[in-house]
Amino acid sequence: MPRLILLNGAPAVGKSTLAARYAAHHPMSLALDIDRVRGMLGGWADDPTAAGLLARELAVAMARTHLVAGHDVVVPQLLGRLEFIERLDALATxxxxxxxxxxxxxxxxxxxxxxxxxxxxPENREHVDAATLVRRAGGDTAFHELYDRVRDAVAQRPATRVVESVADDVDATYAALERVLG
Known part of the structure; x- marks a missing residue:
């Protein structure tokens, strides 16, 4: 049975790296990076909130198509509010x-x-974009607010599984992810 996997977490904990690694190890799975989708929208930086919401809608459509075709989808996305988590849950159902x-x-x-x-x-466009957005929102203060929002959202979702991101060791972090996914 296909799986829809949400990888939530603060910026720079390795969500996108883990999603790409999962896709590399699971043929035909899709690492669906919504930040990359958002970056494909012309002029997205002029209205990042609207662009982010549209990118999420596009991602849901992509995920639906891929899941119905019988393949896993991994979504690496910082989610500090429940709405999109619940939307992904509803899609899976x-x-x-x-x-x-x-x-x-x-x-x-x-x-x-x-x-x-x-x-x-930064190693890619998404890293540049994340740095720009956090800087615009207030720098380290904004980062810490995002960190807290993720923590608070996860606390409301008791079935959420936890993976400790091991600094400078993607292999160990990925092995932990594989263990919690079963």
Missing amino acids: EVDVTFLEVVVVAEREEAWHRFDARSAA
């Missing part, structure tokens, strides 16, 4: 697949350190 919620965690200061370092030397 609608297309009769398993929904698994995972939060990828790192201690607050470790997560901030990783984000700050990644922002100073």
Whole structure:
């Protein structure tokens, strides 16, 4: 049975890296990075909120198509509000697949350190965009608010599985993800 897997967590804890690794190890699975979808929208940075909402709608349509075709979908996305988590849960029910919620965690200061370092030397467009959005929203204060929102949202979803993001060890973090996914 296909699975819809949400990888939630603060910026720079490895959500997208884990999703890409999962896709590489599970043929025909889709690592559906909504930030990448958002970046494909012309002028998205002029109205990032509207663009983010539209990107999520597009992602739901993509996920539905892929799940119905019989393949796993992994969504790496920072979600500090329940609405989209519940939307993904409803999608899984609608297309009769398993929904698994995972939060990828790192201690607050470790997560901030990783984000700050990644922002100073971004490896891709999504890293540049995340740094810009956090800076526009208030920098380290905004980052810590996002961290808290993820924590608070996850606390309301008791079935969420936890994966500790091991600093500088993607292999160990991915092995932990595989264990919690079963």
